Amino acid sequence: MAGMILQVQEVSKKFGGLQALLDVSFDLSEGQILGLIGPNGAGKTTLFNVINGVFPPSSGQVIFRGEKITGLPSYEVARRGLARAHQVVRPLNDLTVLENVMVGACFGRERHSLGRAASLAEQALAQVGLADRAPRLAGGLNVAQKKRLELARALAARPYLLLLDEVLAGLNPSEIASMMETIREIRGQGYSILMIEHVMQAVMSISDQIIVLDYGQLIATGSPQEVAGNPQVIEAYLGDPEMTARLLAE
Amino acid sequence: MNPFRQSGLWPSFLLVFLVGLVVLALRQDTLRETAFTGLMFIGLASSLNIIMGYTGYVNFGHIVFFGMGGYFGFYLLSEFGWPLYLAALAGGVMAMAIAFIIGAAVLRLRGAYFALATIGVNQAAGAFVSNFEPFGGSIGLSINFSAYDRYGGAGQALWLSFILLWVVTLAVLVVSYLVKRSRFGLGLIAIREDEDTAMVMGVKAPRDKTKAFLLSAFFPGLIGTLYFFKNGNVQPDDAFNFQMSLEVLVMVMLGGNGTLLGPVLGAFCYEKLRDYLLTSVFFKDLQLATTGLILLLIVLFVPGGGVGWLRKRFPELRKWLE
Numbered sequence: 014m015a016g017m018i019l020q021v022q023e024v025s026k027k028f029g030g031l032q033a034l035l036d037v038s039f040d041l042s043e044g045q046i047l048g049l050i051g052p053n054g055a056g057k058t059t060l061f062n063v064i065n066g067v068f069p070p071s072s073g074q075v076i077f078r079g080e081k082i083t084g085l086p087s088y089e090v091a092r093r094g095l096a097r098a099h100q101v102v103r104p105l106n107d108l109t110v111l112e113n114v115m116v117g118a119c120f121g122r123e124r125h126s127l128g129r130a131a132s133l134a135e136q137a138l139a140q141v142g143l144a145d146r147a148p149r150l151a152g153g154l155n156v157a158q159k160k161r162l163e164l165a166r167a168l169a170a171r172p173y174l175l176l177l178d179e180v181l182a183g184l185n186p187s188e189i190a191s192m193m194e195t196i197r198e199i200r201g202q203g204y205s206i207l208m209i210e211h212v213m214q215a216v217m218s219i220s221d222q223i224i225v226l227d228y229g230q231l232i233a234t235g236s237p238q239e240v241a242g243n244p245q246v247i248e249a250y251l252g253d254p255e256m257t258a259r260l261l262a263e
Numbered sequence: 264m265n266p267f268r269q270s271g272l273w274p275s276f277l278l279v280f281l282v283g284l285v286v287l288a289l290r291q292d293t294l295r296e297t298a299f300t301g302l303m304f305i306g307l308a309s310s311l312n313i314i315m316g317y318t319g320y321v322n323f324g325h326i327v328f329f330g331m332g333g334y335f336g337f338y339l340l341s342e343f344g345w346p347l348y349l350a351a352l353a354g355g356v357m358a359m360a361i362a363f364i365i366g367a368a369v370l371r372l373r374g375a376y377f378a379l380a381t382i383g384v385n386q387a388a389g390a391f392v393s394n395f396e397p398f399g400g401s402i403g404l405s406i407n408f409s410a411y412d413r414y415g416g417a418g419q420a421l422w423l424s425f426i427l428l429w430v431v432t433l434a435v436l437v438v439s440y441l442v443k444r445s446r447f448g449l450g451l452i453a454i455r456e457d458e459d460t461a462m463v464m465g466v467k468a469p470r471d472k473t474k475a476f477l478l479s480a481f482f483p484g485l486i487g488t489l490y491f492f493k494n495g496n497v498q499p500d501d502a503f504n505f506q507m508s509l510e511v512l513v514m515v516m517l518g519g520n521g522t523l524l525g526p527v528l529g530a531f532c533y534e535k536l537r538d539y540l541l542t543s544v545f546f547k548d549l550q551l552a553t554t555g556l557i558l559l560l561i562v563l564f565v566p567g568g569g570v571g572w573l574r575k576r577f578p579e580l581r582k583w584l585e
Contacts (some may be wrong), residue, residue, distance in 0.1 A: 065463060091465030099463075105456035116453045119446050120465030166464065182513050197473075 017076075018043045018174050018205045019064070026056075026063055026075030026229075034070070034229045041174070041222075046196075047208045048237070049219030050213070052249055056229040057209045058100060061176050065097050066090040078173060086196075094122040096172035099161035100179040106152030113151045114138055114164060114169045118245055121170020130169070137169040149212045157188045161195075168199065173213070175199070177208040181215055189215060217241065225249065270379035271439040271585025273538075279305060279436060283429035292489075295425050299493065303486055303536055306432040308514040310482040315512070316521035317448060318475045319455030320370070323508050325382035325483060330502030332358030332484020334398055337491040340404045347414070350429065351488040359477045361460075362544050370469070375457065384503075389503030398444045403498035407500045424493040428437025428486065434483045440523050442478070443509045443585065448481065453474050455521070513554055516561045519570030523585040528569055 019041040026034040035057045041047045049057050059213040063070045069084035076082070082090055096117065105113050114137050118130035125133060138144045141161040145152065147236040154162060160180050167175055177196070181189050193215055200206060210216035216223070225233040225240055231238050240246055279302065286298045311325045318418040339345040345353070369380040393401045414420040442448045450471050453461035456489050462468050493523025510533065518529025540546040540553055574584050 041584075067459070086469075087459075087462045088465050088467045091463060097463055099460070103457050103460040105453055105460070107456055108452060112449065112452075115450060116461065116464050116466065119449055120453075120461075124465075127449065130446075170465065209351065256367075256471075 014199065016042050017242050018078055020074075020076040021060075021064065021066065022074040024060070024063055024070045026059055027163040034063065035071070037226070037229075037231050038059065038073075039224050039231065039234060039236075041205060041207055043205055044203055044231055045221040046208065046219055048216040048223040049207060049209045049226065050211070050223060050240075051226035052157060055226040056224055057176065058178060058227075060226065061097065061178055061207075064090075065095055065176060078157050088120070091121055091172075092124070092171065094169035094171075094173035095176065096121060096174075098160075098167045098174040098178060098180050100182065102156070102163055103131075103158035104151035104154065104159055104162055106150065109147065110138065110143060110149055110151050110154065110162060111135070111147040114165045117166040117169035118171075119208045121172060133168050134165070137165040140168060140198070141165045142191070143169075156183050157185075160184065160192070164195070164199075172204070174205045174207065175211075177206060179209050179211060181210060181212045193219060199250070200236055270521060270582050271444075272436070274583055275436050275527045275585075276433060278527060279429070283426075285434075286425065295421070298350075298423055299428060299490075301531060302428050302432045304511065304514060304530040304534060305491060305512045305527050306428070306486050307483055308518070308530045309432075309435045309523075310479045312479075312515050312521065312523075312526045313439055313442060313451075314475050314479040315456060316364055316519075316525070317443065317451040318472050319458075320472065320476070321378045321511065322381045322479075323378055323505075323513070324365075324385040324510055324570075325479070326502075326504060326508040327385055327408075327482040328362060329356035329393075329483035329487040329490075330392070331388060331487075332349065332480075333487020333491045334392060334404075334497055335367075335405055336484070336488025336503055336578050337497045337562045338398060339407070340492060341404055341410055344410065346395075346425070347420075347423065347488075347492055350492075351431075353483045354488035355481040355484035358480040358487075362477050362480035363473070366473050370472055370476060382395055385503060385505050385508055389499050389505075392503065393499040403496060403497060403501075405490070405496040408495075415519075421493055424489045430487045431482060431485050431489070436527070438478070438482075440479070440585065442475075443523060446473070447471065451519075472556070510554065512560070513558050513561075516558060516568055519568030519572075520552060520566075520568040522568070525568050525570040532569070 017040045021037050037060060050102045051057055060184055060208055062068055066085050066087040068236055074081060074083050076092060077095060102255045103153060114134035115130040118125050119134040138147055143158060143165060144160050151162060153178050181192055184192060189212060194210050196219060212217050220237055223237050224238040232249060233243045282298055286295050314320050314322055332354035335357040336350040338349035339353055340347060365384055371376055372380055391518060392398050398404060411417045411420040414423050450466040451468050453473055454468050458468055514529035516535045517525050517533055519525025540550040561568060570584050574581055
């Protein structure tokens with residue numbers, strides 16, 4: 014399909030007796046931000062792991078830019094232009110901030126030499142507002158800075174698609190606002206983004222489309238407004254929809 | 264970026280270079296023997312550092328490459344009359360081939376499991392060679408003294424093996440430095456810090472750590488051949504001495520895991536310390552216990568080793584203490 018950067022087709026994943034994902038299908042068009050929401054334990058991070066090859070799905074297909082990438086190891090997926098920022102920040106602690114980001118540039122889609130990677134890494138750090146931390150050890154950053162480091166590392170790989178796993182979690186309101194600004198700028202440069210987010214107001218305002226996962230199944234797809242009004246979604250988050258409606262009316 | 268213009272290589276390189284020069288200038292046999300052992304351990308520790316320090320895979324079986332490569336090279340030169348240079352190279356290549364096979368089996372393991380498996384490999388290699396008839400079984404092999412004639416007699420041959428070891432040790436340092444300053448090395452260090460994240464960022468970890476493992480195996484194979492050539496014989500107990508594996512590991516930790524200068528200083532200091540322990544009345548039976556205690560103290564209190572500690576304490580020295 015033209016214009017589709019990512020197609021996920023009937024992906025299921027079972028861990029022993031636990032059905033973590035069941036027949037999940039969705040498409041992401043080029044240049045869009047797709048928000049992935051759902052209650053805790055719904056399978057969002059598992060879905061990311063399947064997409065970027067941390068583990069293969071039990072069944073189903075993942076198609077990235079027209080190519081089947083199902084079951085490829087994560088480094089092969091990265092080289093095809095898919096980069097990820099983790100929910101639990103995972104800086105390479107004994108490397109400097111700059112070196113961390115250089116790993117992304119050296120081994121991502123464009124596989125740069127060290128010298129070129131250093132200048133790309135500086136650009137990426139400037140873009141996320143960490144330029145002044147470049148020579149420090151990554152282990153010494155605070156949480157908000159580590160989140161930005163994750164983002165810079167993913168950006169330095171110059172991917173076609175960014176997977177952002179809760180990059181706003183753990184940030185205070187002003188940090189959230191400035192991170193949102195950064196993400197909008199990134200989208201402005203033509204990146205496609207798939208983001209998991211719990212901060213509802215943020216994800217609703219920034220996404221073009223939203224998909225909702227509950228107990229491993231996709232329960233709603235649509236624009237932010239459509240999804241917000243969907244009774245199934247409200248039930249997944251709050252329990253009984255009628256009760257919710259009453260509460261909201263009060 | 265020309266990596267040689269930066270200064271991190273020079274302290275280690277010059278140190279080893281000067282030691283060799285002094286020995287060659289003084290031409291004393293006892294000094295040469297002491298220096299031979301010292302250079303050998305520097306070479307072994309620095310090559311272990313490539314897989315253990317850079318890549319984060321703690322290998323208790325490093326001495327297997329020394330033993331296997333050394334046995335193979337020795338076999339070629341004593342049984343088939345290969346020249347020392349070629350036999351040593353063949354020993355290195357053999358060690359790489361063995362690393363490839365071992366790596367395919369154990370490099371998929373991580374952390375403690377990898378370390379445990381390498382202890383097993385160490386024991387298995389010794390048991391195998393003890394029962395392998397072409398290598399002389401448990402008795403080992405002795406050199407045919409005519410093999411020394413082509414180098415102008417035994418005396419000259421010993422000097423030749425020293426000079427070759429000196430060159431090999433310098434080569435280990437240069438290679439180790441180039442790896443550290445390369446894109447490949449950045450990938451290895453990323454694997455050390457967090458292998459899964461490194462892979463998500465595109466580092467081809469299974470391939471890269473295999474390469475690092477092969478590289479770290481090549482030099483012990485060379486060194487083993489030179490060492491056994493110098494000794495004139497090779498036995499399973501000398502070639503697969505688990506205690507030696509441990510000592511090389513302690514040297515790396517003592518000097519600074521993952522640094523270039525660390526294994527050099529670690530080997531030097533450990534040698535001095537062992538000499539003292541073995542000759543002191545009180546410690547002579549407690550030498551290994553003391554080694555264990557040192558390892559424990561380093562891991563607990565100075566995980567970066569001597570050089571790591573200096574780098575932390577005096578950041579301005581960093582460009583010299585690579």
